[in-house]
Amino acid sequence: MSVGAHKNRSPLAAPLPVAVYLAQHAAAHQLYDWIVALPTAIPGPFAKVNTKQTFAPNLANALLARKEPLIDIAIAKSCDDHDTLLTLWGRGDEAIRYAIAANPYRIGYLGFDPDTISELFRQPDEQLMRLVFTNPSMTSSGLATLFDRDGAFSALDDTVWLRAVHAASTAPVLTSAEPLEACFQESLGFAAAWRLVDTLEPTIQAAEVLEQLLLNIKRFSPPLEKHGYGANEARQQSQRAETIKSAQQLFVVSALQKWRRENAPGAPPPLREFEPDFHGGVRTCLARAATKAWVLVEELLSSDDRWTRLGAYGGAQAWTEDLVDQAYGRDGADFLREAVSNSAFHERGAVRDKLKSLIAELSTNAKGDTPDAFDTKQDLRSTFRTIGERLWKRDHHTYALPHDDTLFDQDTDARHDYELTLTERIEKLERNIRVELRHTAIFYQERIEASGATREEAENQVAPLWTIRDAATRLASGLKQIANVIEAQQQASQLAKASQGLRGTSVWTWIAVFTLGFLVARFVLN
Numbered sequence: 001m002s003v004g005a006h007k008n009r010s011p012l013a014a015p016l017p018v019a020v021y022l023a024q025h026a027a028a029h030q031l032y033d034w035i036v037a038l039p040t041a042i043p044g045p046f047a048k049v050n051t052k053q054t055f056a057p058n059l060a061n062a063l064l065a066r067k068e069p070l071i072d073i074a075i076a077k078s079c080d081d082h083d084t085l086l087t088l089w090g091r092g093d094e095a096i097r098y099a100i101a102a103n104p105y106r107i108g109y110l111g112f113d114p115d116t117i118s119e120l121f122r123q124p125d126e127q128l129m130r131l132v133f134t135n136p137s138m139t140s141s142g143l144a145t146l147f148d149r150d151g152a153f154s155a156l157d158d159t160v161w162l163r164a165v166h167a168a169s170t171a172p173v174l175t176s177a178e179p180l181e182a183c184f185q186e187s188l189g190f191a192a193a194w195r196l197v198d199t200l201e202p203t204i205q206a207a208e209v210l211e212q213l214l215l216n217i218k219r220f221s222p223p224l225e226k227h228g229y230g231a232n233e234a235r236q237q238s239q240r241a242e243t244i245k246s247a248q249q250l251f252v253v254s255a256l257q258k259w260r261r262e263n264a265p266g267a268p269p270p271l272r273e274f275e276p277d278f279h280g281g282v283r284t285c286l287a288r289a290a291t292k293a294w295v296l297v298e299e300l301l302s303s304d305d306r307w308t309r310l311g312a313y314g315g316a317q318a319w320t321e322d323l324v325d326q327a328y329g330r331d332g333a334d335f336l337r338e339a340v341s342n343s344a345f346h347e348r349g350a351v352r353d354k355l356k357s358l359i360a361e362l363s364t365n366a367k368g369d370t371p372d373a374f375d376t377k378q379d380l381r382s383t384f385r386t387i388g389e390r391l392w393k394r395d396h397h398t399y400a401l402p403h404d405d406t407l408f409d410q411d412t413d414a415r416h417d418y419e420l421t422l423t424e425r426i427e428k429l430e431r432n433i434r435v436e437l438r439h440t441a442i443f444y445q446e447r448i449e450a451s452g453a454t455r456e457e458a459e460n461q462v463a464p465l466w467t468i469r470d471a472a473t474r475l476a477s478g479l480k481q482i483a484n485v486i487e488a489q490q491q492a493s494q495l496a497k498a499s500q501g502l503r504g505t506s507v508w509t510w511i512a513v514f515t516l517g518f519l520v521a522r523f524v525l526n
Helices: 003-008 016-025 028-036 057-066 069-078 082-090 094-102 114-122 126-134 140-147 151-155 158-170 184-199 204-216 237-258 280-292 297-301 306-315 321-331 333-339 350-361 373-394 422-450 455-502 507-525
Strands: none
Touching: 016 028, 016 057, 028 057, 028 069, 057 069, 057 082, 069 082, 069 094, 082 094, 094 126, 114 126, 114 151, 114 158, 126 158, 140 151, 140 158, 140 184, 158 204, 184 204, 184 237, 204 280, 237 280, 280 297, 280 306, 297 306, 306 321, 306 333, 321 333, 321 350, 333 350, 333 373, 350 373, 422 455
């Protein structure tokens, strides 16, 4: 063999016969360790053959021929070869099927054929079905095949297919916010999901599935062709943008009208205001997505349909204090429940402060509130705090950090700074410093750990922040003692002034005052 021929050979070609031999004779537990390490492409007898294929065909055949459960599980977890996974699926072992469904190295429906898909979705094991779709390897185009009911999914009946759509509603490719400039293939799943709004019959079962899907999807990508928009590249950009906007508006109006209970096949309109509307959740999700995309914001906020308004409260981005007052006056605590989840209400400024004050003032008399006003207020505070902390971690400048203790505790937060005593001001300042330092330390500790450091190393790096927090607490304690002295002097001065005004009071007046005080004290003590 010439030197040139030797150089042209793959460096992994020579060890392959060794790998096949080991696959036939090595202990099962040792093979398990080698196989699960395959996707990381570590050096060794089972290193990757190339970047696109984990298993060479003769190596896969040698491993399958062992029929060892431990080896089969390892292959099911790590293999990216369609035929190999399909062979393992056909063996019928439940643990192996779960491993294949959760295998992050297969792509889309790799390892499934039409018969396998039909079998998978006809059985009652919804957890297995959900694993297939929530796998991070599931592609946007694969979900489009499901939503458009193409390929193997065309053979499923309505009930089974809707179960599959419901299982796919939390797929990572849909729930993660992709950039708007994502390529066409990455957008297929979003477009197909929104097409269901037009294609599904508005039955109660379909409404429940569609609500779950629209609740999780992160992009507003409605079908616009049937609503007057056509892809004509010769148009000017401004004309195309205006046409898109008009088509989006027509889509939203048409969809809201379609998904009303009275338009459901065989469903009579609700007889009473409080009667359940199983289609209301779909209208809420539609309005939320539309207002986030700045479509028909004013119209949806003022809609005569309560479910539509609730969705607009959760999606609209441009708020003023007057708009907040109008929404609260119309829907009360229901408005607050949607508003606390809207990122626009967490931005620093007057609107955020207005929302906080409304939550603080919430009582059983608030319109739309339930008798359990205390629990409602606690839930709102908890949600406001949780979402606010998450947004603050993402953008320190745009969003404010909510206190990690109870929001609006006592009356301090509801009062203006100039109404607070000196001690209360110091306590408020101490709390703000303590909370800001605590969350800053947690934020940077998470960043340090994400970079590969151990928890102990991360804690050591942020330790100075905890030291500063303790020092601030001690300083505040000293300042409060000084404030107590100052306030005591102020009170003494006020008493002195008051006593000067009482020096001219008659003796009989003093006797009457002391007698009244004695009677009141005796009454209270008894």
